[in-house]
Amino acid sequence: MSSEAPLQLKPRLEISIDQARAIVRQISPDASVLSLTELHGGEISTVLEIALVDAPACILKVYPESLQWKMAKEVYVLGLLRDLGTTIPKILLADDTRSVVDLNYVLMTRLDGTVLGRREAALSEAGLFSIYAEMGAALRGINHVTLDSFGYIGPNGVWTAYPTNRAYMSAQLDRKLKEFCARGGDPALAERLRDSVEARQHLFEAATTPRLCHYDFHAGNVLVTSRGEPHLTGIVDFENATSGDPLLDIAKALYYFTAKDAPKRDGLLAGYGPIERPDWQQTLDLYRIYCTLELWCWMAQIGKREVLADLTRELAAAS
Incomplete structure (x- = not known):
């Protein structure tokens, strides 16, 4: 540890x-x-x-x-x-x-509206589908912005530039697996995860153009109208933005959804529109592993070790 x-x-x-x-x-x-x-x-x-x-x-x-x-x-x-x-x-x-x-x-x-997370509990399934469809369309607009290279965005653009998405994600995976072990994660699990991801790394190659990703797109960073049927009024908090594959952004946006959140997932994907990529659902599953590993490292870094056991179980199931 x-x-x-x-x-x-x-x-x-x-x-x-x-x-x-x-x-x-x-x-x-x-x-x-x-x-x-x-x-x-x-x-x-x-x-x-x-x-x-x-x-x-x-x-x-x-x-x-x-x-x-x-x-x-x-x-x-x-x-x-x-x-x-x-x-x-x-x-x-x-x-x-x-x-x-x-x-x-x-x-x-200051943007008008209220945080969506404060309104969700009172919304019907149809209302959730509708507002998440608006969010999906907005996310596609963000992802429409192109950059010159893949990589994490720093103060003045991409910090460490990678020529391909595969190169970027391979470097990120390697860095996070090393951090996982350094912060007390199981080295044997790290190796299983490495093998599991490397067997599917060809999926990363379908993303050929680096695009702006919000990479923290959830109900806490979205503002909606305060009364009546909610409509999107603004998006905030771009601290985690990266230049990468839009499917990485979608995977992160869907990350916390459970089975009962189907209207949210379906709405987001419907609003986002057609994903003209082969094996895009398998690619989302692959990115979910990375999102979980990244979250494990973040929680360990900020001292929230009480959540690591559940995240470790999710990583073990994915390996």
């Missing part, structure tokens, strides 16, 4: 009205701050809503010390999506000077 201390996330900040005023006045000198409210959701950054007098509210997102580079990444990715039909946040200010708050932060527009 790794002796490394868990990664520290969500910086606990006591931001004063005066600090909020100093931040907002960099873009609006006459702004008057009414209140600050911490918003729930997300494991990485602290997100606050700043209510203003006689002006639309805005969102302050502060990044933890260990992940300060994610500020520039989010600015970069949102810039790629300027022409997306679905509303995304607009960056009003990105500040890495630490002159007001001793961490990197962005100030963004």
Whole structure:
């Protein structure tokens, strides 16, 4: 088991009205701050809503010390999506000077609507199918954006560029299996997983064009209308974006669905539209193994070891 201390996330900040005023006045000198409210959701950054007098509210997102580079990444990715039909946040200010708050932060527009996760329990199966179909169409729009190479996106584009999806996913698998073992995972299981994935790596080759993937597309990062039948009003949180195979993005979006979530799955896939790829369902199954391995490593990294047994069982069943 790794002796490394868990990664520290969500910086606990006591931001004063005066600090909020100093931040907002960099873009609006006459702004008057009414209140600050911490918003729930997300494991990485602290997100606050700043209510203003006689002006639309805005969102302050502060990044933890260990992940300060994610500020520039989010600015970069949102810039790629300027022409997306679905509303995304607009960056009003990105500040890495630490002159007001001793961490990197962005100030963004506040999108209308409420988080879909807060409405799901009251929706009918038809309502779930409908809103997830809207999400599927929006995800396809995100995946329509092309990049120059496969790889994880950093502050200024793809960090380590790979010429093919197979090369990228092979490197990712190798890195995550090493991390799995370093953090206390079973080496024998790691080898079985390696053999299982390598036997199907030809499936990765069908993705020939690197495309933008949100890679955290779920009900907590989607905003919908607050009343009546829900309709999509916005998408947030592009911190995990990568340049890869759209099927990887779909696999991650479907990851937490169970049998009772069939209306969500069916709606997402219907809205996404035809997937003109041979063996696409088998490819989704292959990506699910990677998503599970990645989640195991992440939970171990942030110290949530109580969930590792269930994830280990899922990996063992997939091997």
